[in-house]
Amino acid sequence: MNDILTFITLALDATLRVATPLILAALAGLFSERSGIVDIGLEGKMLVGAFAAGAVAYWTGSAWLGLGAAMLASMGFALLHGLACITYQGNQVVSGVAINILASGLTTILGLAWFHQGGSTPPLVGAQRFNDITLPGADALKSVPVLGDFYANVLSGHNILVYIALLLVPFCAWVLYKTRFGLRIRAVGENPKAVDTAGVSVALLRYRAVLIAGALCGIAGAYLSTAQNAQFIRDMTAGQGFMALAALIFAKWRPWPILAAALLFGFLDALAIRMQGVSLPLIGQVPVQLIESLPYILTVVLLAGFIGKAMPPKALGLPYLKEQR
Amino acid sequence: MKRRLLGLAISLLLPTWAYSAEISPAIVYDLGTKFDKSFNEGVSNGAKRFTEDTKVEVREFEPSNDSQIEQAIRKMAKRGSDPIVSVGFSQANALGVVAKEFPDTSFTIIDSVVDQPNVRSVTFREEQGSFLVGALAALASKTGKIGFVGGQDIALIRKFACGYEQGAKYVNKDIEVFQNMTGSTGAAWNNPTKGGELAKSQFDRGADVVFAAAGGTGIGVYQAAKDNGKYAIGVDSNQNHLHPGTMLSSMIKRVDNAAYDTFKAKMDGTWTSGIVSLGLAEKGVGWAVDEHNEKIVEPFKEKMAAIEADIIADKIKIHDYMKTNSCEY
Numbered sequence: 001m002n003d004i005l006t007f008i009t010l011a012l013d014a015t016l017r018v019a020t021p022l023i024l025a026a027l028a029g030l031f032s033e034r035s036g037i038v039d040i041g042l043e044g045k046m047l048v049g050a051f052a053a054g055a056v057a058y059w060t061g062s063a064w065l066g067l068g069a070a071m072l073a074s075m076g077f078a079l080l081h082g083l084a085c086i087t088y089q090g091n092q093v094v095s096g097v098a099i100n101i102l103a104s105g106l107t108t109i110l111g112l113a114w115f116h117q118g119g120s121t122p123p124l125v126g127a128q129r130f131n132d133i134t135l136p137g138a139d140a141l142k143s144v145p146v147l148g149d150f151y152a153n154v155l156s157g158h159n160i161l162v163y164i165a166l167l168l169v170p171f172c173a174w175v176l177y178k179t180r181f182g183l184r185i186r187a188v189g190e191n192p193k194a195v196d197t198a199g200v201s202v203a204l205l206r207y208r209a210v211l212i213a214g215a216l217c218g219i220a221g222a223y224l225s226t227a228q229n230a231q232f233i234r235d236m237t238a239g240q241g242f243m244a245l246a247a248l249i250f251a252k253w254r255p256w257p258i259l260a261a262a263l264l265f266g267f268l269d270a271l272a273i274r275m276q277g278v279s280l281p282l283i284g285q286v287p288v289q290l291i292e293s294l295p296y297i298l299t300v301v302l303l304a305g306f307i308g309k310a311m312p313p314k315a316l317g318l319p320y321l322k323e324q325r
Numbered sequence: 326m327k328r329r330l331l332g333l334a335i336s337l338l339l340p341t342w343a344y345s346a347e348i349s350p351a352i353v354y355d356l357g358t359k360f361d362k363s364f365n366e367g368v369s370n371g372a373k374r375f376t377e378d379t380k381v382e383v384r385e386f387e388p389s390n391d392s393q394i395e396q397a398i399r400k401m402a403k404r405g406s407d408p409i410v411s412v413g414f415s416q417a418n419a420l421g422v423v424a425k426e427f428p429d430t431s432f433t434i435i436d437s438v439v440d441q442p443n444v445r446s447v448t449f450r451e452e453q454g455s456f457l458v459g460a461l462a463a464l465a466s467k468t469g470k471i472g473f474v475g476g477q478d479i480a481l482i483r484k485f486a487c488g489y490e491q492g493a494k495y496v497n498k499d500i501e502v503f504q505n506m507t508g509s510t511g512a513a514w515n516n517p518t519k520g521g522e523l524a525k526s527q528f529d530r531g532a533d534v535v536f537a538a539a540g541g542t543g544i545g546v547y548q549a550a551k552d553n554g555k556y557a558i559g560v561d562s563n564q565n566h567l568h569p570g571t572m573l574s575s576m577i578k579r580v581d582n583a584a585y586d587t588f589k590a591k592m593d594g595t596w597t598s599g600i601v602s603l604g605l606a607e608k609g610v611g612w613a614v615d616e617h618n619e620k621i622v623e624p625f626k627e628k629m630a631a632i633e634a635d636i637i638a639d640k641i642k643i644h645d646y647m648k649t650n651s652c653e654y
Contacts, residue, residue, distance in 0.1 A: 010526070014525065014526065017522070018522065118359050229544075233544065234515065273523055274526050276505045
């Protein structure tokens with residue numbers, strides 16, 4: 001029994017680590033898509049952020065400056081996406097794909113030119129990284145069964161970005177549902193004409209949403225290169241931007257379900273790692289590939305009928321033209 | 326005669342030109358990157374050494390996906406590169422095709438066998454090297470539990486794992502060996518995040534030494550070992566310098582020699598095709614001791630030397646996973 005409890009505790013601990021970039025990137029997608037701009041480019045923006053964080057943290061010796069650079073770099077790419085989609089009314093999916101390709105190529109080329117390590121940045125040490133912190137009272141509560149154990153081993157002992165990501169969920173929910181800005185963002189994604197009629201600029205709102213998405217992707221990228229790992233490595237996002245997109249759709253474009261979906265995907269990932277080579281009673285050894293593909297299978301199956309229809313914002317993917325009727 | 330003298334004069338004046346007219350070597354790397362601090366980088370170091378020694382430039386290509394490999398080898402051959410070194414098992418099929426199209430070009434493949442009259446196949450007895458580091462891991466482990474993180478789930482990596490397990494069991498027959506593979510596609514060679522998570526999961530289960538045979542993914546494994554205060558063992562190149570104090574040792578495969586020897590032999594006109602198998606006796610594999618890990622491994626050196634001698638003398642029989650496709654010994 002104790003073994004199982006330890007197993008679950010450790011798996012949950014890993015879940016938080018793995019889910020953090022998904023939460024951040026999915027929240028980024030939430031702002032962008034709720035305002036009506038499809039964001040396939042989450043992956044690319046994360047990658048750019050990861051590179052900027054890795055490079056700047058190495059040069060300046062400060063992980064925080066790295067984080068700032070990551071947010072700026074990622075917002076730069078977001079602006080590019082905004083320019084293509086909002087100002088020039090281009091195809092949003094194409095623009096997003098272009099962002100991904102550009103990010104992958106650009107980070108590699110700059111990495112090669114600046115660091116001569118095959119597109120990686122040099123390894124980071126000490127204050128160049130976000131190191132793990134122990135929450136107050138974790139050691140004292142360790143002996144309390146279950147709850148204390150949970151607090152000390154699951155919640156405590158992560159780096160600051162994990163907690164920032166967790167706190168951003170209620171904050172984003174508050175912004176989106178309780179502020180005027182949030183109301184307008186949601187409105188512009190459903191019915192931009194109404195917003196325009198009310199005398200609010202559709203383009204400006206969408207730009208702001210896209211930039212917020214950029215900033216959040218930057219944090220996710222910085223987490224990858226300066227917290228979870230200790231350097232930027234070519235294409236290190238490894239599809240996590242698309243996982244975040246799946247989480248966003250799975251959560252039907254709502255902040256709290258995003259947290260749940262990201263944690264679920266993270267948990268499945270942590271489980272896949274721990275299930276490798278382990279025999280289960282009755283079933284025997286489960287192929288790793290099956291567990292690894294579970295998040296995707298789950299998304300398809302659940303969306304296909306169990307949780308009802310995923311309703312995207314009505315104006316998602318449609319450029320807004322004043323003259324159009 | 327005059328012309329020859331002229332040629333000689335030119336070759337003396339411009340040695341680089343004259344040499345490169347003789348051979349123009351090329352390398353097509355494995356997936357991952359040239360600077361993976363591991364397998365590819367070993368080959369790259371061999372090429373660098375060759376260029377330093379002979380001033381002959383080596384043409385290089387780093388494929389970013391499987392489909393580029395065949396094109397890259399063909400393009401190199403078309404441009405007149407000779408010899409061409411093809412790095413990694415995943416190039417075997419592609420090379421098999423291209424080698425037939427260019428029967429006059431010499432090819433060398435590392436880590437696989439291509440049965441063509443113009444191909445030299447260099448393989449390593451990884452089970453011997455892995456056996457050694459497995460024994461070392463068991464000697465250094467205090468918990469009696471050690472870990473292994475592989476890259477792509479293929480027979481070659483299972484061979485590493487199998488040798489490692491045998492070595493560990495040779496020292497301590499009750500030892501527990503956790504084995505994880507990063508994935509089933511080529512992307513598994515460059516996923517440090519996943520590598521770090523796999524290593525952490527093994528540490529959580531009690532392992533205190535981890536061996537990564539995973540290319541660029543290994544970087545994440547070593548970082549995790551450092552963050553958690555455990556030992557890690559590197560692979561292919563000597564990786565001890567990455568994290569002094571954390572790196573227990575590295576299982577080295579002299580892939581640099583494989584590339585260097587091919588170029589040098591071609592230059593001297595002594596290149597031959599066929600299968601070359603490099604083991605402990607040929608110094609093709611081994612475990613690395615240098616200034617970064619000397620102090621840590623000092624107490625185990627004697628025992629390790631005895632094991633090495635026994636392997637070379639064939640007193641220790643090591644099962645090769647690839648012979649039976651299973652790790653039963």
